[in-house]
Amino acid sequence: MTDEPLVSVRNLKKHYPITEGVLSRQVGAAKAVDGISFDIAEGETLGLVGESGCGKSTAASSIIRLEEATDGEVIFNGGGRAGRERNADGTHPNDVTKFDDEELKAFRRDAQMIFQDPSSSLDPRMTVGRSVAELLMVHGMTDKQRRREIVEDLLERVGLEADYYDRYPHEFSGGQKQRIALARALVLNPEFIVADEPVSALDVSIRAEILSLLNDIQEEFGLSMLFISHDMSVVREVCDRVAVMYLGEIVEIGDTDEVFSNPQHPYTEALLSAIPRPDPSDQRENIELKGTVPSPISPPSGCKFHTRCHMVIQSDEYDLEQEDWRALLTFRDKVRAGEIDPEGIREALSPPDADPSVVDDETVEDELRMEFELPETLADDDAEAIVDRALDALTDGEIETAEDELSTFTTPCEEEEPEETDHGNGHLSACLRNKPDTEHGAPLADD
Numbered sequence: 027m028t029d030e031p032l033v034s035v036r037n038l039k040k041h042y043p044i045t046e047g048v049l050s051r052q053v054g055a056a057k058a059v060d061g062i063s064f065d066i067a068e069g070e071t072l073g074l075v076g077e078s079g080c081g082k083s084t085a086a087s088s089i090i091r092l093e094e095a096t097d098g099e100v101i102f103n104g105g106g107r108a109g110r111e112r113n114a115d116g117t118h119p120n121d122v123t124k125f126d127d128e129e130l131k132a133f134r135r136d137a138q139m140i141f142q143d144p145s146s147s148l149d150p151r152m153t154v155g156r157s158v159a160e161l162l163m164v165h166g167m168t169d170k171q172r173r174r175e176i177v178e179d180l181l182e183r184v185g186l187e188a189d190y191y192d193r194y195p196h197e198f199s200g201g202q203k204q205r206i207a208l209a210r211a212l213v214l215n216p217e218f219i220v221a222d223e224p225v226s227a228l229d230v231s232i233r234a235e236i237l238s239l240l241n242d243i244q245e246e247f248g249l250s251m252l253f254i255s256h257d258m259s260v261v262r263e264v265c266d267r268v269a270v271m272y273l274g275e276i277v278e279i280g281d282t283d284e285v286f287s288n289p290q291h292p293y294t295e296a297l298l299s300a301i302p303r304p305d306p307s308d309q310r311e312n313i314e315l316k317g318t319v320p321s322p323i324s325p326p327s328g329c330k331f332h333t334r335c336h337m338v339i340q341s342d343e344y345d346l347e348q349e350d351w352r353a354l355l356t357f358r359d360k361v362r363a364g365e366i367d368p369e370g371i372r373e374a375l376s377p378p379d380a381d382p383s384v385v386d387d388e389t390v391e392d393e394l395r396m397e398f399e400l401p402e403t404l405a406d407d408d409a410e411a412i413v414d415r416a417l418d419a420l421t422d423g424e425i426e427t428a429e430d431e432l433s434t435f436t437t438p439c440e441e442e443e444p445e446e447t448d449h450g451n452g453h454l455s456a457c458l459r460n461k462p463d464t465e466h467g468a469p470l471a472d473d
């Protein structure tokens with residue numbers, strides 16, 4: 027045993043080319059994973075959490091090399107590779123992204139993946155025992171009886187019965203199939219398992235059982251695990267540490283207890299606030315994450331989370347309630363994106379068969395304020411005057427003027443990319459509010 031991590035991911039990127047036309051000319055890239063770094067120690071489970079579309083599955087398949095990474099390293103120190111130094115040219119002999127066929131074959135034994143849908147790793151025409159045993163055969167175990175014994179033993183260790191060996195996948199429930207998929211992942215005695223949403227397709231009633239099995243197996247086999255989930259409460263059950271991912275980047279990482287009790291990134295805070303709380307006296311604020319994760323083809327500038335962040339930093343020129351500032355920026359962005367249709371609103375508000383012009387501008391403007399959660403009058407006079415002029419321009423059909431007016435509202439979050447802040451004990455976050463000695467001040471919570 028050494029102190030080096032079993033897995034070290036460094037600045038890993040996976041960009042999918044976006045092509046156009048018959049010549050498939052590349053016109054852009056979807057930056058699904060855009061420079062992530064973390065370590066996983068021997069016997070440790072790291073959770074990778076974030077909403078759908080954050081890049082978790084792409085990260086997983088690039089790490090396990092089901093897909094070729096665009097850039098970065100995945101150093102795997104298992105399989106007898108521990109203690110190796112970098113080569114003279116700076117490359118690492120244990121970099122999975124550069125493994126040749128032979129090294130890759132060995133890596134495929136040492137690192138296994140479990141998927142959300144257990145059926146995907148089971149052939150419906152093959153008995154489950156054979157499905158598991160074939161891996162032993164592929165990796166050179168010729169003794170049929172020995173293979174059967176190993177698989178029967180494994181079936182029992184994942185909570186099934188040895189004589190299930192001869193049954194077919196359709197005879198099992200979802201939870202049982204996930205146990206079989208786990209046996210299949212374990213049969214080659216791997217050191218590293220990547221579990222991509224392993225319980226989210228399962229009935230809520232059996233999720234706890236499978237999570238507890240994963241915990242037991244991980245301990246019994248001394249496995250390192252990358253556990254992917256969109257569900258914070260599931261992550262809390264199984265992970266020693268957690269990495270929070272947003273739009274291809276890791277915005278916060280740390281010990282699970284630390285991240286859950288003292289989140290430092292607004293995105294983490296929002297994800298945590300969505301966990302159902304059975305205790306009604308728990309007064310934590312419920313932070314609604316509006317909209318969906320933006321496209322990685324044209325991600326927002328600066329901090330990628332700024333378009334949805336409830337803590338987005340206010341420009342010094344205004345003094346508004348934080349929620350009004352958020353509402354204002356969302357309104358600005360929607361006007362900019364051409365997603366506001368005042369005439370549609372006028373029409374919707376007019377009585378049936380009446381000419382929409384009976385609905386006056388003020389009513390349309392009030393409706394827009396309501397839709398964007400802008401108060402009747404903003405607390406800051408200057409900001410109010412700008413919004414008022416922008417609304418007038420919108421109802422007059424002068425979209426560009428409205429856009430110009432609203433473009434005076436800016437935030438440092440869209441201009442500056444946040445650097446990592448170290449909160450100690452491996453707890454890192456990337457939010458401008460947490461930058462030491464920053465003029466943006468006010469971190470989320472006191473350390």
Ligand SMILES: Nc1ncnc2c1ncn2[C@@H]1O[C@H](COP(=O)(O)OP(=O)(O)OP(=O)(O)O)[C@@H](O)[C@H]1O
Pocket residue numbers: 042056057058076077078079080081082083084085256321322
């Ligand atoms: N082959 C591809 N070509 C272009 N874009 C892709 C491709 N595969 C994934 N993406 C994009 O990359 C982003 C990340 O997708 P990914 O599936 O990794 O996210 P995720 O967090 O795992 O979400 P989910 O839980 O829904 O799978 C998404 O915006 C997705 O549309």
